[in-house]
Every structure is written in C-alpha cells, then in structure tokens.
Amino acid sequence: MAVDYQFIISREDWSLHRKGEVDQHRHREKVREAIKKNLADIVSEESIILSDGRRVVKIPIRSLEQYRFRYDLRKQKHAGQGDGKSKVGDILGSDPVQGPGQGPGAGEEPGQDYYEADVTIDEIEQIVFEDLYLPNLDEKKNKKLASESVEFRDVRKYGIQSNIDRKRTILEVLKRNALRGKPGIHGITPEDLRYKTWEVVPKFESSAVVLAMMDTSGSMGPFEKYIARSFFFWMVRFLRTKYQNVEIVFLAHHTEAKEVTEEEFFTKGESGGTRCSSVYQLALDIIDSRYPKDDYNVYAFHFSDGDNLTSDNEKCIRLIDELLTKCSLVGYGEIEGPYYYTSTLNSYYKRITHSRFTSVTIRDKTGVYNALKAFFKKPEGGGMSG
Amino acid sequence: MTERVTDELRELEKAIPQMMEIARRYKLDFYPMRFEICPSEIIYTFGAYGMPTRYTHWSFGKSYHRMKTQYDYNLSRIYEMVVNSDPCYAFLLEGNTLIQNKMVAAHVLAHCDFFKNNMYFSHTNPQDIIESMAVAAERFRKYEMIHGQKKVEAFIDDVMSIQEHIEPHRFIKEKESSKTTGKKEGCCSDEKKVTPYDDLWDLEKKQCCHCGGGCEKKKSTKVPERPEKDLLLFIMKHARDLEEWQLDIISTLRDEMLYFWPQMQTKIMNEGWATYWHLRIMREMDLTEAEAIEFAKMHAGVITPSRNSINPYCLGLKMFEDIEKRWDKEYGEGAGREKIFEIREIDNDISFLRSYLTKELVEELDLYLYRKIGHDWKIVEKNWEKVRDHLVNSMTNCGFPVIVVEDGDYQKRGELYLRHIYEDKELDIKYLEKTLVHVQRLWNRPVHLETKIDKKTALFSFDGEKGSKKFP
Numbered sequence: 132m133a134v135d136y137q138f139i140i141s142r143e144d145w146s147l148h149r150k151g152e153v154d155q156h157r158h159r160e161k162v163r164e165a166i167k168k169n170l171a172d173i174v175s176e177e178s179i180i181l182s183d184g185r186r187v188v189k190i191p192i193r194s195l196e197q198y199r200f201r202y203d204l205r206k207q208k209h210a211g212q213g214d215g216k217s218k219v220g221d222i223l224g225s226d227p228v229q230g231p232g233q234g235p236g237a238g239e240e241p242g243q244d245y246y247e248a249d250v251t252i253d254e255i256e257q258i259v260f261e262d263l264y265l266p267n268l269d270e271k272k273n274k275k276l277a278s279e280s281v282e283f284r285d286v287r288k289y290g291i292q293s294n295i296d297r298k299r300t301i302l303e304v305l306k307r308n309a310l311r312g313k314p315g316i317h318g319i320t321p322e323d324l325r326y327k328t329w330e331v332v333p334k335f336e337s338s339a340v341v342l343a344m345m346d347t348s349g350s351m352g353p354f355e356k357y358i359a360r361s362f363f364f365w366m367v368r369f370l371r372t373k374y375q376n377v378e379i380v381f382l383a384h385h386t387e388a389k390e391v392t393e394e395e396f397f398t399k400g401e402s403g404g405t406r407c408s409s410v411y412q413l414a415l416d417i418i419d420s421r422y423p424k425d426d427y428n429v430y431a432f433h434f435s436d437g438d439n440l441t442s443d444n445e446k447c448i449r450l451i452d453e454l455l456t457k458c459s460l461v462g463y464g465e466i467e468g469p470y471y472y473t474s475t476l477n478s479y480y481k482r483i484t485h486s487r488f489t490s491v492t493i494r495d496k497t498g499v500y501n502a503l504k505a506f507f508k509k510p511e512g513g514g515m516s517g
Numbered sequence: 518m519t520e521r522v523t524d525e526l527r528e529l530e531k532a533i534p535q536m537m538e539i540a541r542r543y544k545l546d547f548y549p550m551r552f553e554i555c556p557s558e559i560i561y562t563f564g565a566y567g568m569p570t571r572y573t574h575w576s577f578g579k580s581y582h583r584m585k586t587q588y589d590y591n592l593s594r595i596y597e598m599v600v601n602s603d604p605c606y607a608f609l610l611e612g613n614t615l616i617q618n619k620m621v622a623a624h625v626l627a628h629c630d631f632f633k634n635n636m637y638f639s640h641t642n643p644q645d646i647i648e649s650m651a652v653a654a655e656r657f658r659k660y661e662m663i664h665g666q667k668k669v670e671a672f673i674d675d676v677m678s679i680q681e682h683i684e685p686h687r688f689i690k691e692k693e694s695s696k697t698t699g700k701k702e703g704c705c706s707d708e709k710k711v712t713p714y715d716d717l718w719d720l721e722k723k724q725c726c727h728c729g730g731g732c733e734k735k736k737s738t739k740v741p742e743r744p745e746k747d748l749l750l751f752i753m754k755h756a757r758d759l760e761e762w763q764l765d766i767i768s769t770l771r772d773e774m775l776y777f778w779p780q781m782q783t784k785i786m787n788e789g790w791a792t793y794w795h796l797r798i799m800r801e802m803d804l805t806e807a808e809a810i811e812f813a814k815m816h817a818g819v820i821t822p823s824r825n826s827i828n829p830y831c832l833g834l835k836m837f838e839d840i841e842k843r844w845d846k847e848y849g850e851g852a853g854r855e856k857i858f859e860i861r862e863i864d865n866d867i868s869f870l871r872s873y874l875t876k877e878l879v880e881e882l883d884l885y886l887y888r889k890i891g892h893d894w895k896i897v898e899k900n901w902e903k904v905r906d907h908l909v910n911s912m913t914n915c916g917f918p919v920i921v922v923e924d925g926d927y928q929k930r931g932e933l934y935l936r937h938i939y940e941d942k943e944l945d946i947k948y949l950e951k952t953l954v955h956v957q958r959l960w961n962r963p964v965h966l967e968t969k970i971d972k973k974t975a976l977f978s979f980d981g982e983k984g985s986k987k988f989p
Contacts, residue, residue, distance in 0.1 A: 137549035137604070138533055140526065142611075145555055151562035151585070154578030157670075161575050197576055198951035199678050200918050200966075203943045205889050208897065210908055212822035212831070213883035221896040223824055223887055 162248050165192040166258050174259060174503070175361050175496035179252065189247050190255070259500075260369050263507035265377075267459040267487065271337045271426050283327045290326025299325035339428040339459075340378045341370060342417070344410045346435035347401040348385035355466040359434035360397055361499045362464060366432070367393070369507065380417060384410035386440075390417070407439045407476060411450035418457050429458045432506060437465040437475030444479045455485050462506040463490040466498075525615045526554070532619050532802065539798050540626045544858065547629035548643065549604040552622065556611045561585045563598045563608055567777065570651035572769075573658070574673055597621040601780065603643035605629040616808045620795050620815055627794035630861075631787050637779040637865050646776060653769045660762045671958075672763055676770050678955035681917040682748035683771055685778040744921035744936065748956075749774075751922045757931070758961045767959075781915040782865045789833015790861055792819060796834075822882070825894075827908070832882065836869070839878050871909050876901040910940075918944060920966070933960045937968035944968050946977075953979040 166173055169192060173179070178188045211223065286299055303323040304316055343366065345359050370377040381396035382388055385403040388410035414431055422429055431454055439447065454461050465477040480490050491502045533552070540547070555563075563569050565581035588594060596617055600606040607625040609618055632638050642649070661669045745751045749771040753764055780787065799812055820831040840860065841853030860869065879901035886898035886907055898904060913919075919938040927934035933956070937944060949966065956979075957964045963980040976987045 138537065138552060139550070140530055140533070140552040140554065142526070142554040145559045148559055148562070150573070151558060151565060151578065151581040154573055154575055155582045156578065157573075157575040158578035158582060195579075196951075197674070197677060198948050198955065199681065200920055200937070200952050201945050201948050202918060203945040206943050208886040208888045208907060209825065210827050210884060210886055210904065210911070211824045211896075212827060213824065213885060213896075214822075215883045217883050217885055217896055217899070219885075219896050219899055223894045223896065225894065226889070226892045 161195060162192065162250065163254070163258065165195050165248075166190070166250065166255060170259060171497035171500040173255065174365060174500040175358070175498075179255065180357075180361050180364055186253070187249050187251050188255075190250055192248050195248070256368060256372060259365065259503070260373055262509065263369055263373070263503060264509045265339060265370075265374060265428070265430070265459075266506075266508055268337060268339065268428050269459065271428065281329045282332050283329045285328040285330065286325050287328050288322075288325065290328055294327045296325045296327045337428055338376045338378075338426060339374065339430065340380060340418075340422045341366070342380050342382060342414050342429070342431040343367075343396065344382045344384065344388075344414065344431065344433040345396065346385070346405060346407065346410075346433075347383045347399070348405040348438075349402040350405060350438040351400075351436050351466075355436045356400065358466045358493055358496070358499060359464070361496075362434060362502055363396070363432075365499070365503055366506075369503070382410050382413055382417075384413070388413040405435070405439050406443050407433070407435060408443050408446040408450055411447060411454060415450065415453060415457070418454075424457055430460050430462075431458050432462040432464070434464040434466065435476060437467070437477050439476045444476065447476065448479060448483065451480070451483060451488065452485075455487055459487065460506070461485075461488050462502075463488075464493060464502050464506075465490065466493045525618075528615050529618050529622070532615075533622055535802065536619070536623050536626065536798050539801050540623070540630075540794070543794070543797065545626060545630040545794065546633060547605065547626055548602075548633055550626070550629065551604050551606045553606065553608045554611050555608050557588055558585065560595060560598055560608055560610050561588060563600075564595055568600065568647070568650050569606070569608075570647055570654060571773075572650075572654040572673075574677075575670065576677070597625060599625040599628045600647065601632040601638065601641060601643055601776075602646050603633075605632070605643075606647070614811070616804070616811045617815060619802065620799055620812055623795040623798040624791045626798070627791040628787060630794075631783070631790050634862050635779070635783060635786075635865075636863055637782055641776050641779060650773070653773075656765060657769075660766070664762065669762075669766075672766060673770075675955040675958045676749070676767050678952050679748050679752075679920075679959075680770050680774050681915070682746070682920055683750070683774050683778070684747040685775055740925040741922055744923055746919060746921050747771075748920060748922060748935075751925065752959050755925050756960050759959075778915065779865075782867075782912075785827075785829040785833040785836075785866045786861065786864060786869050787833070788829040789835075789837050792816075792830045792834040793837045793857075825887075827884070832884075835878060835882060836873055839875065840873050867909055867912050870905060870912070874905045874908070879904050913940075918942070923967070927965060931962045933962065933964040935964065935966045937966060939969045943970060946970070949977060950979070950984050953977060953984065957981055 173190055173192075176188075176190055178190060213221075286296055300319065300323055301316060303325060304319050305314070307320075307323060308314055308317065343363050345363065347356075351359070367379060370379060379393070381391050381393055383391045383396060383399070383401065384405075384407070385401050386406040386409060390413070391399070410433065418424075418429055451461060451463075463477070463480060465475060467475075477490055477492060480488075483490075489505055491498070491505045493499065493502060529552075533550075537550075561581055561584040564584050566577045571577070584595075594610070596610050596613055598608045600608075605625070605628075607622070607629075609621055613621065632641075632643065657669065657673075740755065741751065749767055753759075753767050753771075759767075796816060799816075804812060820828065820834060822828050822831050837857050837860075841857055844853035844856040845851070860873070864872070884899075884901075884904050885896045886904055887894055887896045889895075890897075898907075919940075920935050921938060922933065923936045924932075924934040926932070935956070949968070953964055953966060961981075963978060965976055965978045967974060967976050969975060973988055976989055978985050978987070
C-alpha cells in the first residue's frame with residue numbers, strides 16, 4: 132500500500148450530537164405559533180372535523196414557508212425525461228381542480244403556497260382551548276366530585292425509600308453535625324432521614340349543563356350545517372376536555388323540536404319549515420324538569436340560518452327572555468348563507484339587551500372560531516370554581 | 518459493534534486504498550480523505566444543514582424532519598454526504614452494506630477531485646470552511662444570548678429571504694473613485710492618470726463641462742452608480758440602522774452562499790463526474806458475482822430518469838460518456854479522456870450543456886419540456902435546441918431571478934428601489950410580496966420592486982405597514 136493515499140475511516144460516538152433534533156424542536160414550536168395565528172382557519176378545517184378519530188391530521192399552515200424571490204413555476208416550462216417513447220401532447224399528470232402542490236414533482240415544485248404540517252388533534256385542541264372558558268360559572272349546591280389528586284404536603288420521620296426528602300434530610304444532618312461542633316455533611320444516620328408524605332385531595336366542581344340546539348330545517352344548506360356542526364364539534368370537545376362535570380343535551384328542530392343522541396345530532400339532516408320557538412320551549416321544559424337552577428349552571432346555544440316563521444319571532448324573544456332567567460349564558464349563532472334574508476331572527480334579537488345574551492353572525496368558515504371565542508369568553512376578574 | 522460490522526469496516530479499510538490506487542492511475546487528484554461512518558440522524562442533519570457545523574435555524578430543523586421522515590418511511594435514502602473541504606470529509610451511512618460503502622467511496626473520490634480542480638471552486642476555502650462555519654455558529658449563539666433567540670432568528674429569516682442575491686463572479690474591491698479621490702467631485706476632475714488606459718474610463722464622463730472638477734454640476738451621486746446585483750452586500754454597506762451583530766450575520770450568510778454557489782453551478786457536471794468514476798473504479802475492483810449484481814442495481818437506481826425533472830447523475834454521466842466517445846472517434850483513442858478532464862476543469866453546467874449537449878443525446882435520452890395547460894401537465898416541446906436552450910436558460914444565476922438595486926435613495930427619501938431583470942419569466946407574486954416584507958425589515962424604510970406582469974411593468978411596494986401594486 133502506498134503511503135501517500137491519505138485517508139482515515141472513523142466511527143465516532145454521535146449520541147450527543149442533537150443539532151438536528153434541537154432545530155426540529157424549534158420548528159415544532161414555530162408550527163404551534165403558526166397554528167395559533169391561523170386558528171380561525173384551522174378550526175373549520177375539514178380534515179379535522181371529518182377526522183373520524185384519526186389522531187394525526189394534515190393541516191395547511193401559512194407563514195411557515197420561507198419566502199424568496201422566485202419564478203412563478205406554474206407559468207414556466209419544466210424539463211423531464213421519458214422512457215424513449217414520449218411525444219408532444221402526452222400528459223404527465225393532472226392537478227385536482229383545487230388544492231396546490233399536487234402537480235408533478237409535488238413537494239418543492241409548482242405552486243405550493245403553504246406548508247402542510249402533520250399535527251395531532253390533541254395538539255390543536257390544546258391550543259384552541261387555551262383561551263376558552265365557561266363564563267359565569269357559579270358555585271352551586273350540588274357539587275360533584277371531579278377528581279382526586281395526590282399532593283405532597285407533609286414531611287415525616289418514617290416512610291418509604293422512594294419518598295426520601297433529600298433536602299430536608301441533608302438539613303437535618305447539617306443541623307446535627309453543627310450542634311456537635313463538627314459542621315458539614317457527613318455520617319447520615321437513620322434519625323436524619325425525612326420522608327415526604329402525600330394526602331389525597333378531593334376536588335369538587337360545580338355542575339353544568341349545556342343545551343346544544345340546532346336548526347335542521349330544509350333551509351339549512353350543507354354550508355350552514357357544516358358551520359353549525361363545526362361549532363358544536365369543538366364545543367363538545369372543549370367541554371369534555373376542560374370540565375369534568377358537564378352534561379350536554381342535544382336538541383334538533385325544524386317546526387318541531389326533539390331531543391336526539393349525540394350521533395344523530397351530528398349526522399342526521401331533516402327538512403321542512405322552521406319554528407325556532409319549539410326548541411326554546413323544549414329547552415325550558417328540560418331545564419325545569421331535570422336541571423334545577425340551584426344545582427346547575429345552565430348554558431343554551433342555538434345555531435340557525437335565521438330563516439324563521441315571521442309569526443314565530445315574537446314568541447322566540449319571549450322564550451329567550453325566559454331562558455335568560457334560568458341560564459348563565461344564552462348564545463345565538465346565525466349563519467348567513469348564500470341567500471340573504473333581510474328579516475332574520477337576529478334582527479329581532481337586536482332588541483335583547485341582557486348582558487348574558489350573546490349573538491354572533493357567521494359569514495364564512497373563519498366565523499366558527501370567532502363564535503367559540505364570543506361564547507366561551509374568559510370571565511372578567513376570575514370567579515371560577517373547580 | 519457487531520462482528521459483521523467490524524468485519525465490514527476492516528474490509529472497507531482494505532478496499533479504500535485499492536480504489537484510491539485505481540483513481541490515481543486514472544489521474545484523479547483529490548485531497549486527503551476522512552471517511553466518517555455515522556448513524557442516519559447525523560447524515561440527515563448534515564444533509565439538511567449542508568454542512569456538519571452550521572449555525573442553528575428552524576428551517577434546518579424543518580428539512581431535517583422531512584429528510585428523516587422520508588428515510589424512516591423508506592422513501593429515499595442518502596448514502597453519503599461529502600463536504601468540499603481539505604481534508605475532504607465524506608460521511609457514510611451506518612448500515613450501508615460493504616458494497617454500498619465501496620461505491621460511495623469511489624463516488625466521493627471523484628467529487629473531491631472535482632472540488633479540487635474545477636475552476637469555479639478556486640475561490641472557496643476548503644482548508645478552513647468547516648472551522649469557520651463552526652466559529653460563525655458560535656458567534657450566532659452568542660448573539661442569541663445577548664439579543665434573544667426570537668430576535669436573532671427573525672433577523673436570519675429576513676437575510677435568508679434574499680441570500681441567493683449575491684454576485685459570485687466579482688472580486689469585491691471597493692471602487693475608490695467615489696470615496697477617496699472624490700475631493701473634487703465635479704464632472705471633470707483632473708485626477709492624475711496612473712496607467713496609459715485611464716482615459717478609457719473617462720469615456721464614461723459624458724457631460725464634461727471642462728470645469729476641472731470644481732463645478733456645481735456634481736458627478737452623479739446616485740447610489741449605486743450602476744445597478745447592483747449583490748443585494749446582501751448593498752444592504753450591508755448602505756442600510757442605515759443595522760447593528761454590528763446584524764452586519765455579521767449578513768456577511769456570514771453571504772460568505773456561505775459564495776461557498777455553496779459553485780456546487781449549485783456545477784450540479785450536473787459534479788454528479789455526472791462522480792457517477793462516471795464510481796462506475797469505472799468499481800469495474801476494476803474484484804467483486805463477487807453477488808456484489809456485482811448489488812452494485813449494478815444501486816447504480817441503476819442512481820441514474821433512474823425522472824419524468825418531472827432532470828436527474829443530474831444520469832444526464833451528467835451520459836454527457837461525459839458521449840463526449841469521450843465522440844472525441845475518441847474524431848481524434849483517436851485517449852483524446853476523449855483528455856477532453857473530459859479539461860471540461861471538469863474549466864466548465865460549469867451552463868457552458869457544459871451549451872457546448873456539449875447534442876441533438877443525438879437529447880433524442881436518445883428522450884428529454885422534453887412540459888408545462889401546465891388547464892389542469893394538466895403536458896409535454897409541449899421535443900425540439901432538441903429548444904430543450905437545450907431551456908436547460909441552459911434555467912441555470913442562469915443558478916435558477917434564481919436576477920434582482921438588482923436600482924436606487925438606494927429612491928425619491929430622495931432613502932427608499933430602496935429594486936428591479937427584476939425580466940427575461941420572459943414572471944415572478945411568483947405571492948412570494949414577491951412576502952419577500953418584500955423581509956427586505957423592508959432589513960432596509961427599515963419603504964422598499965419597491967419593479968417587474969413585469971403580462972408584459973406590463975408593475976411596481977410592488979411595501980412601506981412597513983402595507984403593500985401596494987401599481988402599473989406605472
């Protein structure tokens with residue numbers, strides 16, 4: 132072997148080299164920030180609402196692209212190589228009618244104008260729910276045990292090894308040695324040992340019930356239903372994640388109202404005319420028979436396209452007033468579809484001035500998150516229990 | 518380390534000097550080699566950063582994640598990563614089979630030969646690039662500690678948005694005229710002639726009024742005097758509110774881009790050259806039948822053409838082989854080899870394709886152009902000259918649009934006026950608008966970019982709050 136062929140083969144321990152991972156972590160953080168900034172879009176993202184329990188969804192995130200001056204790739208020619216038989220006119224691939232980045236060479240090629248991130252639904256929920264609260268939650272007589280938690284709040288001389296309180300033990304050693312005139316940490320005796328001990332702390336939470344009311348009449352088109360269901364999808368998840376003692380009652384109505392199961396609520400469509408008062412009356416009946424005011428915080432949310440029987444509107448206002456005497460909050464969401472009616476329910480509700488009545492108008496998908504924020508606003512000055 | 522792995526390493530240790538011997542006999546000329554065997558995460562880290570010791574940035578984390586995911590799902594695999602450095606570092610993927618490692622070693626020897634001998638690399642600093650990138654990364658970390666991660670990161674975001682806008686083909690030498698000799702700034706100052714050719718420069722002083730330099734009619738004070746392609750350099754010199762650490766970041770990113778530029782300029786040649794040589798070196802190695810088959814499969818994988826893009830390994834290899842054959846035929850055995858060595862020294866992808874991509878080869882390789890028509894991506898061109906010209910054209914300025922600084926004091930308000938040198942290719946407008954936001958943050962005053970949309974001049978502006986588009 133000649134000497135001048137200088138080479139070395141080596142194999143080092145790379146286990147501490149974590150640069151890629153560290154920057155990947157920062158990238159995840161940026162993804163979280165971007166999700167936060169785009170919540171309004173993401174909340175109404177179909178891939179999430181229709182995720183059917185899939186835990187990871189792809190969501191489009193703007194602002195995580197690295198922008199630079201570049202050519203418009205969709206207006207350029209590109210070069211490729213065939214198998215020897217290609218001819219002018221051959222089609223290499225087709226883009227779907229909507230949605231970017233599906234062309235040949237997807238990924239870095241034509242027109243991808245946002246970055247698609249794999250995100251778990253848990254992660255999105257965490258971010259969405261961060262700023263949502265059940266407002267006006269009062270302490271009620273009928274508190275339910277929400278959880279038991281373990282708290283270390285005592286130090287004792289006896290206990291199990293794994294609960295040794297090192298700091299206190301060392302302090303004991305120091306104290307004893309100092310008293311003997313030989314300061315320092317040495318000679319730990321069994322008397323010095325201190326143990327942490329825990330207590331089981333029960334937590335109580337006020338009970339709440341949420342009445343989810345949805346218009347399923349014929350005038351509610353696919354868009355309106357999608358919006359209403361998106362809202363309730365997040366509402367249900369939010370309530371179940373953040374509060375342990377919330378019951379949800381699902382009410383669907385057209386000219387008549389009935390209580391339905393959660394599954395029916397989210398899947399079934401109905402038809403016919405609309406009489407919103409029917410659902411309010413049903414809500415009142417349910418509250419009176421099952422959820423006494425002293426025991427429950429009651430919330431009522433109603434979504435509709437606002438297209439109601441004109442003769443019914445006055446009655447609706449009267450019933451809303453009555454609901455307000457029993458509820459911590461009454462929310463009304465009106466979805467303004469492609470057909471715009473001047474005389475909608477909401478224009479009647481403008482007369483309601485009660486502080487616990489909130490109404491929102493939703494014109495596009497981004498309205499879903501705004502509705503969530505409007506209804507589940509952080510209570511001012513706290514006052515939450517549980 | 519398992520016994521098999523240790524055995525294979527020992528085998529590789531024996532094989533490498535043999536391959537070097539063969540390579541030397543073929544007159545390949547490379548730096549001393551350092552082969553490092555690394556786990557996949559490390560290779561992908563280096564792949565994502567382009568370097569083992571680069572500064573920290575979330576975008577590297579993003580590409581690292583992408584590369585690693587592709588590897589984990591077995592979608593793609595890089596076998597090696599080689600760094601233009603002296604000594605030359607080649608990182609081999611742990612878990613490569615022996616034969617894979619042999620092929621990779623042969624391949625990187627040729628890459629290293631290319632780095633060392635191609636003239637476009639002559640201004641890179643292979644002796645200390647690894648060290649200087651590590652030192653820069655350390656400085657950036659310090660800036661993060663002083664100014665906070667977010668602030669430094671956001672600034673790097675801004676600089677990265679225009680990092681390709683440099684002028685690699687120019688030695689940066691301050692033109693003295695405007696600064697030091699500018700005591701007399703009149704249009705026809707009688708500076709002392711230093712060389713017999715100085716009067717040639719005076720031809721530019723068109724409107725001399727024989728004032729001897731004392732007149733009010735000052736020489737144009739426009740900055741820059743001529744359109745300036747090096748945006749990073751211009752901003753470093755003329756942006757008014759940048760702090761020392763920010764200038765350092767711009768200058769570091771610019772230096773790194775200068776270092777990477779030749780690699781972008783010679784992608785087809787460099788990969789073609791390495792592929793050409795791994796084929797020849799491996800043919801001379803004593804391979805068992807099984808090894809020969811495995812190697813043939815791997816090689817075929819490397820040069821598989823793509824319908825949607827040009828595979829540089831394939832095109833480069835075929836071109837070198839074609840040139841060798843043609844020259845041998847015309848000037849006798851051996852002339853072809855000599856020719857390709859000459860090409861590896863003096864050409865870049867543009868001149869390589871322009872001079873040596875023939876009609877026969879375009880047809881043999883079945884190269885074509887395609888574009889989007891309606892919702893379809895359709896083949897629209899098979900004429901060999903059109904294909905060749907398109908390839909050459911698309912490599913101009915490494916495929917980046919040319920943007921120049923037209924005026925650094927636009928409307929006498931300190932605004933920055935950029936112009937896209939329009940060559941029948943429109944810019945991506947969405948990207949343009951977003952990039953202007955970054956440029957504005959660097960310049961800290963309103964910025965403008967002139968380009969063309971549907972052949973009409975369009976002026977995009979961003980003033981720090983809102984953007985606008987005009988057709989002046």
